[in-house]
Amino acid sequence: MGKRVVIIGAGAGGASVAAEAGRRDPSLAIAMIEQRGQVSVAA
Numbered sequence: 620m621g622k623r624v625v626i627i628g629a630g631a632g633g634a635s636v637a638a639e640a641g642r643r644d645p646s647l648a649i650a651m652i653e654q655r656g657q658v659s660v661a662a
């Protein structure tokens with residue numbers, strides 16, 4: 620199984636981390652957990 624990343628909070632910071640992590644290692648399985656109903660589109 621490949622590496623997995625879980626990001627808590629899908630605001631600007633969380634979305635940016637997810638995008639950058641995916642750019643650096645496309646094989647990562649990335650999940651974001653957000654307590655509110657909306658997530659950021661920042662990247």
Ligand SMILES: Cc1cc2nc3c(=O)[nH]c(=O)nc-3n(C[C@H](O)[C@H](O)[C@H](O)COP(=O)(O)OP(=O)(O)OC[C@H]3O[C@@H](n4cnc5c(N)ncnc54)[C@H](O)[C@@H]3O)c2cc1C
Nearest residue numbers: 626627628629630631632633634652653654655657658659
């Ligand atoms: C009134 C106001 C107006 C602003 N206007 C602008 C603007 O016009 N332009 C601009 O560039 N910036 C603006 N900012 C600043 C901008 O909102 C912040 O810089 C940016 O949102 C910070 O992003 P962040 O990801 O660090 O934090 P946040 O946006 O706070 O994101 C953190 C996320 O984590 C989630 N979270 C926290 N704890 C948990 C948990 N335990 N489990 C699951 N999810 C969790 C929260 O629900 C949230 O969605 C404004 C800020 C405020 C307060």
